[in-house]
Amino acid sequence: MTGPLVLGIETSCDETGVAVVEGFTVRSSVISSQVDDHARFGGVVPEVAARAHVEAIRPLAHQAITLAGIHPNDIEAVAVTRGPGLSGALSVGYSYAKSLAYSLGRPMYGVDHMEGHLFAPRLSFDGYEPPAVVLLASGGHSQIIHVKRWGEYEVLGGTIDDAAGEAFDKLARFMGLGYPGGPAIDKDSDGGDPEAVQFPRALRDRPFDFSFSGLKTSVITYLEKARDADELPARNDVSASIQEAIVDVLVAKTFNAVESTGVEIVGAGGGVLANRRLREKFAEEADRRGVGLFVPEPALCTDNGAMIASVAVDRISDGVPGDDLFGDVDPGLALGS
Ligand code: KG4
Ligand code: ZN
Numbered sequence: 001m002t003g004p005l006v007l008g009i010e011t012s013c014d015e016t017g018v019a020v021v022e023g024f025t026v027r028s029s030v031i032s033s034q035v036d037d038h039a040r041f042g043g044v045v046p047e048v049a050a051r052a053h054v055e056a057i058r059p060l061a062h063q064a065i066t067l068a069g070i071h072p073n074d075i076e077a078v079a080v081t082r083g084p085g086l087s088g089a090l091s092v093g094y095s096y097a098k099s100l101a102y103s104l105g106r107p108m109y110g111v112d113h114m115e116g117h118l119f120a121p122r123l124s125f126d127g128y129e130p131p132a133v134v135l136l137a138s139g140g141h142s143q144i145i146h147v148k149r150w151g152e153y154e155v156l157g158g159t160i161d162d163a164a165g166e167a168f169d170k171l172a173r174f175m176g177l178g179y180p181g182g183p184a185i186d187k188d189s190d191g192g193d194p195e196a197v198q199f200p201r202a203l204r205d206r207p208f209d210f211s212f213s214g215l216k217t218s219v220i221t222y223l224e225k226a227r228d229a230d231e232l233p234a235r236n237d238v239s240a241s242i243q244e245a246i247v248d249v250l251v252a253k254t255f256n257a258v259e260s261t262g263v264e265i266v267g268a269g270g271g272v273l274a275n276r277r278l279r280e281k282f283a284e285e286a287d288r289r290g291v292g293l294f295v296p297e298p299a300l301c302t303d304n305g306a307m308i309a310s311v312a313v314d315r316i317s318d319g320v321p322g323d324d325l326f327g328d329v330d331p332g333l334a335l336g337s
Contacts, residue, residue: 002022002023002025003021003022003023003024003025003313003316003317004022004023004076004077004312004313004316004317005020005021005022005027005070005074005075005076006020006021006022006075006076006077006078006079006109006309006310006312006313006316007019007020007061007064007065007075007077007078007079007100007305007309008020008021008078008079008080008111008305008306008307008308008309008310008312009057009061009078009079009080009081009093009096009097009305009308010080010081010093010113010116010303010304010305010307010308011053011057011080011081011085011089011090011092011093011094012081012083012084012085012086012089012090012093012113012303013044013049013085013086013089013139013140013303014033014034014035014037014038014044014049014052014089014303015031015032015033015034015302015303015304016031016032016034016052016053016056016057016060016093017029017030017031017032017060017303017304017305017306017308018030018057018060018061018063018064018305019064019304019305019306019308019309020064020065020067020068020070020075020309021123021306021309021310021313023313024122024123024310024313025123026123026306027067027068027069027070028063028064028065028066028067028068029064029299029304029305029306030060030063030064030067030305031060031299031303031304031305032052032056032060034048034049034052035179035180037049037052038179039178039179041179042173042178042179043169043173043179044086046086046087046088046089047088049086049088049089050086050088050089050091050092053089053092053093054092057092057093057096058096061096061100064305072104073104075100075104075106076106076316077101077106077107077108077109077312077316077322078097078100078101078104078106078107078108078109078312079097079108079109079111079308079309079311079312080093080094080096080097080108080109080110080111080308081093081094081110081111081112081113081116081308082094082110082111082112082327082329082330082333083112083113083329083330083331083332083333084112084113084114084140084141084330084331084332084333084334085113085140085329085331086331087329087331090329090331091329094110094328094329098325101322101325102325106322107321107322107323108322108323108325109311109312109315109316109320109322109323110323110327110329111308111311111312112311112333112335113303113308113333114136114138114141114143114270114335115153115311115335116307116308116310116311117136117138117269117270117301117307118134118136118145118147118153118267118269118335119150119269119307119310119311119314120269120296120300120301120304120306120307120310121267121268121269121294121295121296121300122310123296123300123306123307123310124294124296124297124300125294125296127265127292127294128265128267128292128294129265130147130148130149130150130152130265131146131147131148131261131263131265132146132147132263132265132266132267132294133145133146133147133156133254133257133258133261133263133265133266133267134147134266134267134268134269135250135254135266135267135268135269135270135273136268136269136270136335137163137164137165137250137268137270137271137272137273138163138164138165138270138271138272138303139163139165139166139169139180139271140163140165140166141158141159141163141270142158142159142163142164142165142210142212142250142270142272143155143157143158143159143335144156144157144158144208144253144254144257145335145336146257146261146263147267150314151314151318153335153336154336155335155336156208156257156260156261157206157207157208157209157210157253157257158208158209158210159209159210159211159212160203160209160210160211161211161212161213162211162212162213162216163212164210164212164246164250164272165180165181165182165270165271165272166212167212167215167216167246168180168181168182168185168242168243168246168272169181169182170216171185171215171216171219171242172184172185174216174219174220174223175223175235175238175239177239180271182271182272182274182275183274185239185242185243186243186274186275186276186277188235188236188239189236189239189240189242189243189277190236191236192234192235192236192237192238192239192240192241193237193240193241194240194241194243194244194277195241195244196233196234196237196238196240196241197222197233197237197238197241198241199215199218199219199222199241199242199244199245200214200215200218200245201245201248201249201252202214202215202249203249207253207256207257207260208253208256208257208260209253210249210250210253212246215242215245215246219238219242223238243275243277244277246272246278247275247277247278247281248281250272250278251278251281251282251285254266254268254282255285255289258289258291263291264291264292265291265292265294266282266286266291266292266293266294267293267294267295268282268293268294268295268301269295269296269300269301269307270301271301271302271303272301273295273296273298273301274298274301274302279295282295283295
């Protein structure tokens with residue numbers, strides 16, 4: 001399937017991502033990760049992120065264009081993350097996108113980062129179509145969305161405190177597993193017993209909402225007590241149990257929404273969907289209920305430019321014009337509002 005050739009840029013947090021898509025086919029997608037720059041601080045430092053994007057963006061854009069086998073003049077539109085995210089980081093990508101669009105004489109589309117995650121499965125699958133329920137779980141956001149049509153979203157629920165990725169990150173930090181915490185706990189839980197410790201599953205009475213701050217307190221209290229009693233369990237048992245507690249509620253609440261809306265399509269995106277146990281549990285549950293599950297490959301779950309470009313592809317096919325080049329980033333942008 002072909003479609004417009006769009007260059008997509010993502011710089012909302014700690015990965016610089018540039019990609020070229022043709023319709024919903026990825027022609028190239030490159031990432032420059034800043035993980036090493038932030039790791040020694042134990043989390044993302046906004047100034048460090050903005051500077052790293054400045055250094056990475058131009059060579060990365062060239063690389064994406066070269067790998068796609070196109071000439072810059074072939075680009076039909078430029079897409080860029082407008083928010084939510086870190087304002088300095090967003091501004092780097094946004095300014096670069098503006099100048100590129102202006103110099104090429106092509107339209108520029110500012111995209112909601114979370115809508116990018118919501119669109120990512122379109123790059124991997126046919127058949128991912130509304131009406132659908134989509135779980136978005138990243139470092140800053142955790143939401144369950146009822147997609148009525150592309151562009152029409154009802155937020156059914158979300159976290160009332162920490163995002164799922166944030167819970168992984170904070171707990172990994174407490175356990176000394178490093179940053180980013182999600183991949184660290186995912187890896188550390190290998191061979192661990194997910195039933196070893198029963199950590200709480202919060203908000204049972206709110207079918208579509210999450211809360212992860214109680215889990216954090218409970219893990220910290222548990223580990224401190226165990227340490228004082230000199231009865232510390234195997235670390236991989238604790239990691240597997242934490243992971244299971246987070247995964248359990250993400251899956252249960254997504255399927256509560258599937259049941260309540262009656263949709264037959266379930267999608268998911270955001271960095272946390274790279275988690276192996278979450279992917280496995282999602283697949284089991286979708287299978288059991290006979291609904292279609294659309295979770296893209298891990299590289300399209302974490303931040304990337306292709307998902308941003310894919311939103312512009314949809315806008316272009318709807319005849320939506322590009323944005324005013326005098327516009328600006330919106331660090332607090334929220335889906336469905
Ligand atoms: O979507 P994303 O790449 O960036 C944001 O938009 O925030 O998500 C990053 C989050 C981080 O919190 C990271 O720890 C988490 O996704 N993450 C994971 C895994 N890989 C990344 N969480 C659990 N398991 C993973 N394998
Ligand atoms: Zn993201």
